[in-house]
Amino acid sequence: MKALIAAIASILPAKQVVTDPLRRLAYGTDASFYRMTPAVVAVVESEQQVQALLELAREHRQPVTFRAAGTSLSGQAVTDSVLALIGDGFANCDVAPHGATVRCGPGMVGAAVNARLAPFGRKIGPDPASINTCKIGGIAANNASGMCCGTAQNSYQTLAGMRVVLADGTLLDTEDAASVASFRLSHSALLAELAALADATRADPALAARIAHKYKIKNTTGYSLNALLDYRDPVDILAHLMIGSEGTLGFISQITYNTVVEDPHKASALVFFADIDAACQAVIRLKPQPVAAVELLDRAALRSVQETPGLPAVMRTLGPDAAALLIEVRADTAAGLQQRIALALGAMAEIATLEPAAFSTDADTCAMYWKVRKGTFPSVGAVRAAGTTVIIEDVAFPIESLAAATLDLQAMLLRHGYNEAIIFGHALEGNLHFVFTQDFASDEQVQRYARLMDEVCLLVVDKYDGSLKAEHGTGRNMAPFVEKEWGKDATELMRRIKRAFDPLNLLNPGVILNDDPQAHLRHLKPMPAAEPGIDRCIECGFCEPMCPSHQLTLSPRQRIASWREMSARALAGLDDEGMRDAFDYQGIDTCAGCSLCATACPVGIDTGGLIRLLRGRAQGPVARQLGSWSADHPAAVAGLSRAALKVGHVAAGVLGETVLSRLSGGAWKRGMPRAGTTPPLPPLPQLPQPQSQQPLRQAAGGGDPVVYFPACGGRIFGANQGGEPGLAEVIMTLLARAGYAVRLPERVDTLCCGQMLSSKGMDEDANRMSDAVCAALLKAADDGNGGYYPVIMDASSCSARMHAQLAGRLRLLDFHEFAHDALLPRLRITRSAEPIALHINCSVRGAQADGKLRRLVAACTEQMIEPDGVLCCGFGGDRGFVVPELNAHALRKVHAALPTSCCQGVSTNRTCEIGLTAETGRNYRSVAYLLEECSRGDGGERC
Structure with missing residues (x-):
């Protein structure tokens, strides 16, 4: 293996x-x-890199x-x-005219592809619950389906073409006639x-009937043998065998969907419904109707989410045998929707329900129903015992x-002691998921799981002739079965295909086909x-x-998996192999x-809370003393920061910003392994204008009172471009223009909310700072009549x-x-004709206040640009x-999304704006600047 690793590095x-x-440990975990x-x-x-890697794997006889x-949930990605x-490099997406087809790389997230298709009123067929995270490569390789996809719109049924790299390194493009012709020869x-294989299958009536029967319901166990019946051209057979092959037959480097x-x-x-039988009778009657989805939830599943705000109160009073159906209908017109609702209600008319069935067209209500349905799986995970x-x-x-x-599944789970298990699923397809918690810490518990799986096979296969895997892929989990x-x-057909x-x-040996009858009991993940x-x-x-650091260093999942492993090793007195030191930077x-x-x-x-906790634990005595001093002297901290900024500008003027960046970037942690090439530090922001450094004063004149607390970022860092007023001045100008009388907290220049210390895990000191701000704001906002005037802040993270x-x-x-x-x-707005880039930072997203920000920017410009795939700026x-x-790294996708004509961007956090300006070369400022300029009425230049 050492020789192969060296060859890969070359x-x-x-x-x-x-x-x-x-990082090897971190990438050794999946879902x-x-x-x-x-x-x-x-x-x-x-x-080309895939081909080169496969060539080395063949040369060294090592699996890939x-x-x-x-x-993936079945162990196929480890x-x-x-x-x-x-x-x-594989996150590419090309939408055909009118959205009839879409050509995607395997690195595209499914939801991102649907976002590109949304303007055409189209989407890809597969709709797995993980679509906001899973990628096209996994969707195709597992033939993932979902709640509305069924068996008619999965990857197998909607495949239009693909590019595939086979085990010998050959590239085949099924949409390129020349590539196909060459492949037929080679x-x-x-x-x-x-x-x-196809001829032999069609010539065997019993086998052909068996295959046809198996695909009348959802089935991802084994290879897609239906390709041998559905297609005669072996190139078409090859392409459709790739769907659901879980990386065991080749690498799908591009796929085109209808x-x-x-x-x-x-x-x-x-x-x-009063019981499962009544609910399932309703499912049978709904099956021929034009319904998009029918989700079944048993009583345990309903109980796991019944306390969710907004759900019907009846859920908390249901009997022990009750069940529910979540039904969705869709149409291209409002009238058509009402017709389909009527058909669905009519189909259930003779089935007794505990309450009259009623459909809602309210988007928020529908979204809440589906969020609850998707929350059943994690709700079990949230309450499981540690370990x-x-x-x-x-x-x-x-x-x-x-x-x-x-009912048989429910009884079986109880028989094996899985009393917390829940059952839900895509009822129209007969597809059920059952969720339970499992301890693998002892051999006795592993054997309990083994006995359960043996009985699952007997129930599903022998009694009902069903599918052991309907949509999650075979993986290691079901390969022995x-x-x-x-x-x-x-199965012999599958072996010949492999x-x-x-x-x-x-290619991914041991997945889909595995001769070890105990394979599903090996390599079980510890969860200490x-x-x-x-x-x-x-x-x-x-x-x-x-996560902005995902694929640079570690993701949140990988941070947690790594910390679990390091904690377990420390508890057992085992060597961490240098992981703890690496985690300082990576994690x-x-x-x-x-x-x-x-x-x-x-x-x-x-x-992020875990990391802040670890940062706090790592603080030494000097850092703690500095934190405590900072909490007591925020005004001095601001003054020192401005002084340091001034020194930095002097140094940059003497050495040049490039040299200064190299010196400072190289000195902060010499010898620490960095993620790739370290970019230069961002250009230093401007010092605040002299007038901005004077103590803030209450605005003169009357108007509706409003309290304004300017955050430290705007007080310490000036605008990106010299000569521009400070943020506080801009906001106070706007408030006065709109007829508001600004009230400032007493000694506002000496206050800080403590966010800077909180981010370093110094919660006690940070809370002392925020307590002082709370007291000042409550006093300033007191209207004298038992109420409070509104309070505004100008930095989203501080807000x-x-x-x-x-x-x-x-x-x-x-x-x-x-x-x-x-x-x-209250303002008279003249919309800018110039394109304005919008960055919605993490605090705004976390507060779910992004809609108002979009509407505010849209009110000020005719061309708002919000780059895809850019979340936290890092x-x-x-x-x-x-x-x-x-x-x-966090902003690596922003460049392609911003046209050269766009020279200004807006956001709502000063430090975010510094980073955005440095990375894009555009002048990112608070949205307050844009609003102030657009409400002047002078039509002045914005860039």
Whole structure:
């Protein structure tokens, strides 16, 4: 393996070859309950790199496993050999005219593809619950489906073409006639074998009937044998065998989908029944109707989410045998929607319900229903005992057997002691998921799980002739049971397919086909307790697209997995192999602490909170003394910061900013391994204008009172361009222009909310600072009549902190919220014709206040540009000054999205604006500047 790793390092850039123990461990975890630590992680960015990697694998006879987002649930994305991680180079997407087809790279997130298709009223067919995280490569390789996809709109059924790299390195493009012609000559033996397999299958009536029967319901167990019946051209057979092959037959480097209609009108109903049988009878009657989805939830599933605000109160009073159906109908017109609602209600008319069935067209209500349905799986994980894992199994039954099979599953789970288990699923397809918690710490518990799986096979296969895997892929989890489900003849077909494509068995061996009957009980993932705030993590990976450091260093999931492992080793007295030292940079220093991960986490885990906790623990006596002094002297800290900024400008003037950046960037932590090439530090922001450094004064004149607290960022850092007024002056001008009388807290220049110390884990000192601000704001906002005037702040991160600290004691708004609600109606706006880039920072996203910011900017410009795939900017308060590579990585996708005509951007946090300006070369300022200029009435230049 050492020779192979050296060879890989010779063909890939150093930043694409991961060999350190910490990151290899981190990439050894996916959403399944298996873990294998790869010997090396090779990040591949092009087909040429994939071909070169496969050539080396053949030469050294070492297996390769491809991985996209790692949201797979059956263990198909882990290996102890070479893990080929799909990089940004494969995150390409080309939408055809009118959106009829879309050509995607395997690195594209499914939801991002749908966002590109949305303007055409189209989407891709597959709709897995993880679509906001999972990538096209995994969706195709697992033939993932989902709640509305069924069997008619999955990747197999909507495939229009693909590019695939086979095990021998050959590239085939099924949409390119020349490529196909060349492949027919070079791989005639492979195509002849596929043709022979298809002929033999069609000539065997029993086998052909077996295959046709298996695909009447959802089925992802084994290879897509239906390709042998559905297609005669072996190139078509090859392409469709790739769907669901889980990286065991080749690498899908590009796929073209026939898209499907995304109906604009939708309605949902949550209907309750006395028992499973009644609910399933309703499913059978709904099956022929034009309904988009029907989700079944048993009583345990409903109980797990019944306390969610907004859900019907009847859920808390249901009997022990009750069940529910979540039904969705869709149409292209409002009238058509009402017709379909009537058909669905009519189909259920003779089925007794606990309450009258009623559909809602309210978008928020429907979204809440579906959020609750998607929350059933993590709700079990959230309440599990520390040290246990959560498992979700995925089976399918003929729909006519659904009621009996569901009751049998419930009884079976109770028989094996899984009393907390819940059952839900895509009822129209007979597809059920059952979720339970499992302890793998002892052999007795492992054997309990083994007995359960043996009985699952007997129930699903022998009693109901169903599918052991309906949509999650075979993986390691069901590989030992493929022959049990399919029989000897069909399984032998699969073995011949594997040998034809991969004669050396180097592509993801042990997945889909595995001769070890105990394979599903090996490489089980440990889930040791580490910290109360993260012990609920199920390592699903939903957090990763939100994280600015993902693919630079570690993601939130990887930080948690790493910390669990290091904590367990420390407890056992084992060597950590240098992981703890590496974690200082990979896990702590490069965490922006933005907490966007919590907004995507199914159980609300804030990995940023973990990192802040660890930063606080790591603070030495000197740092603690400085923190305490800072809490008592915020005005002095601001003065020192301005003085340091002035010194920096002097040094830059003497040495030049490039030299200064190299000196400071290289001195902060000499010898620490960095993620790739460290970019230069951002240009130093301007010093505040002299008038901005004078103590702020109350505005003269009358008007409606409003309290304004200018945050430290605007007081310390001046505008990006010399000569511009400070942020506080701009906001006070706007408030006066709109007829507001500004009230400032007493000694406002000496106050700080403590965000800077909170981000370093110094909560006690940070809270002392925020307590002082709370007292000052409450005093300033007191209207003398038992009420309070509104309070506004001008930095979103500080606004979020103080909103939490004040806990509803007064009305505190971020500036953009107040501007949207109160300033726009009072100001006369002249919209700018120039394009304006909008950056919605993490605090605004976390507060779910992004809609108001978009509307505010749209009111001020005719061309608002919001770059796709750009969330947190990675500046993280001071991270952009300390680890500038984090800021550069977080904003790597912004450049292609900004036209050269766009020379100005807006946001709502001063340090974010510094990082955005440095990375893009555009002048990013507070949205207050744009609003002030557009409300002057002078039509002045904006850039």
